[in-house]
Amino acid sequence: MNILVTGGAGFIGSNFVHYVYGQRPDWNITVIDALTYDNNKKNLDGLDKVEFIEGNICDEKLVDKLVQKNDIVVHFAAESHNDNSLSNPRPFLDTNIVGTYTILETVRKHNKRLHHISTDEVYGDLDLDDPKKFTPETPYNPSSPYSSTKAGSDLLVRAWVRSFGVKATISNCSNNYGPYQHVEKFIPRQITEILEGRKPKLYGTGEQVRDWIHAEDHSSGVLAILENGLVGETYLIGADGEKNNKEVVELILKNMGKDQNDYEHVNDRPGHDMRYAIDASKLMNELGWKPKYTNFEEGLKQTIEWYTNNETWWKPQKAETEAKYKKANQ
Numbered sequence: 001m002n003i004l005v006t007g008g009a010g011f012i013g014s015n016f017v018h019y020v021y022g023q024r025p026d027w028n029i030t031v032i033d034a035l036t037y038d039n040n041k042k043n044l045d046g047l048d049k050v051e052f053i054e055g056n057i058c059d060e061k062l063v064d065k066l067v068q069k070n071d072i073v074v075h076f077a078a079e080s081h082n083d084n085s086l087s088n089p090r091p092f093l094d095t096n097i098v099g100t101y102t103i104l105e106t107v108r109k110h111n112k113r114l115h116h117i118s119t120d121e122v123y124g125d126l127d128l129d130d131p132k133k134f135t136p137e138t139p140y141n142p143s144s145p146y147s148s149t150k151a152g153s154d155l156l157v158r159a160w161v162r163s164f165g166v167k168a169t170i171s172n173c174s175n176n177y178g179p180y181q182h183v184e185k186f187i188p189r190q191i192t193e194i195l196e197g198r199k200p201k202l203y204g205t206g207e208q209v210r211d212w213i214h215a216e217d218h219s220s221g222v223l224a225i226l227e228n229g230l231v232g233e234t235y236l237i238g239a240d241g242e243k244n245n246k247e248v249v250e251l252i253l254k255n256m257g258k259d260q261n262d263y264e265h266v267n268d269r270p271g272h273d274m275r276y277a278i279d280a281s282k283l284m285n286e287l288g289w290k291p292k293y294t295n296f297e298e299g300l301k302q303t304i305e306w307y308t309n310n311e312t313w314w315k316p317q318k319a320e321t322e323a324k325y326k327k328a329n330q
């Protein structure tokens, strides 16, 4: 099997590449990644059999050449951070919409299988007391430039399946955590703030709920869909990990030996989604998938340990990231 992974140097893409490298040693893996975060290339260190191509998914010629040589495309590449999409939306339109269009046209031309990686944020948000969770039938209602461009990319995939018979599946996953996540994101930001001797920063009241899943469980879900999913179907990936942001900050402080109240409130995110929650029963019942990391605090402890031991990985990104947040009083 020859597999092309877009965005395979990113947080989740590189986790997936490591996972498949271990689980399917006879597969040939090629990664295309624009390295929008300088040091992401290090995320693939040690995987000598993986072919790495630095390039942009909007580059039709390059994408054509790579898709032609592979059997499957797994499409992770995206602009991925909500706060960045609020300060500068344009790259989100380019990569998430035009980039996905470029991939779709190429898999259509060469009749290749595609799996498109998406997010639960396309469904908008739930009230804190809503008994329902997101299902594949939940109507799209995205809130931010990030989530609206991800929603747009999903709709393109659905249209290419229906109009052109493209052999694609889609997965919408909840919030991932684990090693190699950029320090602009919530959990790594708080861990590294504490490691640098500052306080964690909670947006607004901190009552917003995210449904946490370990990145490796996301990877195993994607592999299950690649191997056994039905073309044209959408699968939701989640591990029943709902926690509000305040609870997560308190858990991080506790596990780093600090006072649980030693955090500060900063400016809220404009349009901040209140709650996400995934019903993953279709993936579990139809494809037999199960998450491995069912104890969030245990997974969080391992993640804290990883950031503590891998300062050389995150340090180069930290000052620039905090300077951006400072400008927004966040």
Ligand code: NAD
Pocket (backbone or CB within 6 Å): 006, 007, 008, 009, 010, 011, 012, 013, 032, 033, 034, 035, 036, 037, 040, 055, 056, 057, 058, 075, 076, 077, 078, 079, 080, 081, 095, 099, 117, 118, 119, 120, 150, 172, 173, 174, 175, 176, 177, 182
């Ligand atoms: P990330 O930002 O760490 O990784 C994205 C990767 O894509 C980066 O390595 C980047 O260099 C690459 N990239 C960006 N633009 C590109 C372009 N034009 N051409 C080629 N490569 C490009 O993000 P992530 O958190 O690993 O997210 C990966 C995917 O998973 C995204 O599609 C995201 O929407 C989705 N997702 C993320 C989460 C989460 O919690 N982080 C949850 C659900 C879904």
Ligand code: TDX
Pocket (backbone or CB within 6 Å): 080, 081, 082, 083, 118, 119, 120, 121, 174, 175, 176, 184, 185, 186, 187, 189, 201, 202, 203, 204, 206, 208, 209, 210, 245, 269
């Ligand atoms: O410093 C912070 N303080 C804070 O309270 C940061 C960076 C975030 N937050 C809050 C905002 C959110 O409610 O924490 C929550 C999580 O924030 P992010 O890590 O930015 O994630 P989110 O906006 O929920 O989006 C993530 O999950 C879905 C990923 O970044 C997306 O790529 C994915 O699609």
